[in-house]
Amino acid sequence: LPVLAVVGRPNVGKSTLVNRVLGRREAVVQDVPGVTRDRVAYDALWNGRRFTLVDTGGWEPDAQGRAAAIADQARYAMTVADAVLLVVDARVGITETDAAVARVLQRGGKPVVLAANKVDDTKGEADVAELWRLGLGEPWPVSALHGRGSGDLLDKVLEVLPEAPQEGRFGTGGPRRVALVGRPNVGKSSLLNAVTKENRAVVDAVAGTTVDPVDSLVELGDEVWRFVDTAGLRKKVTFASGAEYYASLRTAAAIEAAEVAVVLLDASEPLSEQDQRVITTVVETGRALVLAFNKWDLLDEDRRELLEREIDRDLQRIRWAPRVNISARTRRAVDKLAPALRTSLEGWEQRIPTGRLNSWLSELVAAHPHPVRGGKQTRILFATQAGSKPPRFVLFTSGPVDVAYTRYIERRLREDYGFAGTPIQITVRIKE
Ligand code: GDP
Known part of the structure; x- marks a missing residue:
């Protein structure tokens, strides 16, 4: 999601404005100098658009209101954010600190929206014009406390924030899309036959569903699923040469078209390459x-x-995947497939709200800081879940992160939040 950072001196009303934007009382309300907040980033929603709101107040290295400390805050905001919201106190006017911050923001090249806070009534608006002198464009009068002008301010913010990327092409309703894949002879067509034979009538009765002729509708666990790209499983196509190549192409296409894949393995033989x-x-x-x-x-x-023993040795990296032991021939435990599919899809779609994610992360980092490398300690600043299907996380850090450390974070995410059945992607964005 695009990131908006809120910057400003203590007591200008940053936290009140953050609360106003979030529409709830989540952020610490008072600007208490030196207080490190446990939450620094939040999910925000305005006019149907989602963005991440970062309250830089939490990192004030020295919150005595001194220009240097706040300028650092602004520099930090420039590196992590797509846009910056500078909050000033219209009743106080431009202080030296505000001017210093404005200079940093001007040089930063990121879009800046200037909020003139504490304009509680029309009388207060007289103070606003002076703020043009900060050189950051139009000052937007707002009363964080009463909400006056906050809608216009947010509209302006959305104008300068980049759009969030599309969530992907899933979730359009209809049966969930399943790929049934595995190397030749593991029993894919046998399983497909086992699960479709006796419920063809049910499947045909699913009204208004247009099924691609290469797909099959299958009823499992009181739910209809769309098994994608099954034509090749029903009618065996044989290739004179390159059979494995074509099989792998088809496998890749089915996986691409699906939300969840059932990888079928032959339990009677060793796991293969x-x-x-x-x-x-x-x-x-x-x-x-x-x-x-x-x-x-x-x-x-x-x-x-x-x-x-083979599973322990060869499938370590996907310990998180649900396993079912079945027989397509005897139909043993075939009814276990549906709950496993649901578990995996749930993990795949799961989201952790940014506030919660960051409280969790700050505890983890406090207990297990990143190791010092070459005399330098990489700080883990904050994280957002950039998306789901599959869950994707972005770690904002002060330097490079060991692969072992991101693996550790992934392991802890799985311990504390589940994410059964889904890969997790973690990327690192270095901000100095
Ligand atoms: P595919 O290439 O993955 O589609 O595999 P098939 O469904 O064609 O199955 C390959 C062979 O394994 C066939 O001879 C099946 O009869 C056999 N087979 C499939 N499932 C089972 C099972 O659960 N138990 C046993 N004993 N044999 C099976």
Whole structure:
């Protein structure tokens, strides 16, 4: 999401304005000098547009109102934000600190909106014109306390903030889209037959659903699912050469078209390189994942034990994926597929509100700071969940972050928030 940073001296009413924008009493209301807030970033919504609001007041290194400290705050805002909201106290007028901050913001090249706060009535508007002298364009009169003018101010903010990227092409309603994938002979067509045969009538009765002829509607767990790109599973196409290549193309296309993939594995045989490639495609495409171990009817005690060891060894990186042990032949545990699919889709769509994410993150960082590298300590400043399907997080930091550390954050995210069945993407944005 685009980031708006709020900057200003203590006591100009930043936090009150932040609360006003959020429409709730989440931020600390008083500008208490030196108080480090546990929340620094919030999800905001105005006129149907979402953005992240960063309250830079929380990082005031020295909040005595001195120009240097506030100028640092402004510099920080310039590096993390797409746009900056500078709040000044219209009743006080331009202070030296305000002027210093304005100079930093002018040089920064980011769009700036100037809020002239504490304009509680028309009389107060007389004070506003003077603020043009800051050289930041039109001052917008607002009363954070009473809400006067805040709508116009937010409209102006949205004008300068870039649009959030599209969420993607899913969630248009209708049955959820499932890819049934796996290397040849794991039992994909057998499973498809097992789940479609006896409910063809139900499936045909789903009114008003136009189904691509290459897809199949399947009823599982009292719900209809759209298995995508199943034509090739029903009618086996054989290639003179390059069979594996065509199979992998089709696998990739099905995964691309789906929200969640069931990767079918043959439990009676060792996990292969080809199984791993299918799993990697799902993870890299960013789809939800369910692992289904098929041919369970063929397993004896020894093979079961061996399989557990193979899973521990070869599937470490996707420990988070739900597993079902099934048999397409005997229909064993086929009814376990639907709950597993739902679990994975839930994780795939999950969102952590920015405020909560950052309280959680600041605790994590306090307990486990990033290791010092070359005499330097990378600070983890804040994070946002930039999107879902799959969950994507952006870490704003003061320097490079060890891969092991982002893995640690991912592991903790999974421990504390679940995210079962979904890959998680974490990217780092360095702000100095
Ligand atoms: P696909 O290439 O993945 O579509 O695999 P198929 O569905 O064609 O199955 C390959 C072979 O495995 C066939 O001989 C199936 O009869 C057999 N098979 C599929 N599922 C099972 C199962 O659950 N148990 C056993 N014992 N055999 C199965």
